[in-house]
Amino acid sequence: xxxxxxxxxxxxxxxxxxxxxxxxxxxxxxxxxxxxxxxxxxxxxxxxxxxxxxxxxxxxxxxxxxxxxxxxxxxxxxxxx
Amino acid sequence: xxxxxxxxxxxxxxxxxxxxxxxxxxxxxxxxxxxxxxxxxxxxxxxxxxxxxxxxxxxxxxxxxxxxxxxxxxxxxxxxxxxxxxxxxxxxxxxxxxxxxxxxxxxxxxxxxxxxxxxxxxxxxx
Numbered sequence: 001x002x003x004x005x006x007x008x009x010x011x012x013x014x015x016x017x018x019x020x021x022x023x024x025x026x027x028x029x030x031x032x033x034x035x036x037x038x039x040x041x042x043x044x045x046x047x048x049x050x051x052x053x054x055x056x057x058x059x060x061x062x063x064x065x066x067x068x069x070x071x072x073x074x075x076x077x078x079x080x081x
Numbered sequence: 082x083x084x085x086x087x088x089x090x091x092x093x094x095x096x097x098x099x100x101x102x103x104x105x106x107x108x109x110x111x112x113x114x115x116x117x118x119x120x121x122x123x124x125x126x127x128x129x130x131x132x133x134x135x136x137x138x139x140x141x142x143x144x145x146x147x148x149x150x151x152x153x154x155x156x157x158x159x160x161x162x163x164x165x166x167x168x169x170x171x172x173x174x175x176x177x178x179x180x181x182x183x184x185x186x187x188x189x190x191x192x193x194x195x196x197x198x199x200x201x202x203x204x205x206x207x
């Protein structure tokens with residue numbers, strides 16, 4: 001599994017309804033662009049939404065991943081994009 | 082630390098100094114909270130609003146100025162204890178960090194997204 005696939009799986013394991021897209025920002029597989037749509041974000045401030053993802057990735061961020069760019073939204077917003 | 086060395090900040094590698102959540106207590110915690118609550122909007126950044134030392138900090142300052150927000154800044158490059166302590170205090174690993182009424186709003190990505198959606202202006206005017 002690539003780091004991108006690992007991160008996608010990790011997020012899906014923690015957030016049941018998550019739609020997850022992970023891409024490699026730099027070609028080095030340690031700067032990742034992460035998109036997550038889920039209903040658990042409903043009514044939460046962006047900071048809290050991002051913190052949920054950061055918490056899930058906490059261990060990986062210590063060594064495997066250097067930096068992440070996160071975008072989160074509710075499923076409802078995602079479906080109306 | 083050599084008090085006579087004007088470059089002491091640049092020579093000190095903040096990343097090697099570890100402060101754990103349990104360490105952010107007592108005097109450091111009080112100091113962090115007094116800065117966070119010193120104004121309605123407080124931006125912890127690298128440099129200051131006139132001379133930002135990092136592109137992300139500069140971008141956040143530009144956004145705040147553009148929406149006409151009144152804010153205070155704190156230069157984390159001048160204070161290694163606050164720099165490391167705040168990361169643990171708020172469980173947020175990077176700077177800049179913007180606080181509104183004592184609560185973390187976000188870093189540059191979030192501020193930019195909230196600026197584009199209009200949510201940031203609504204928040205600071207609330």
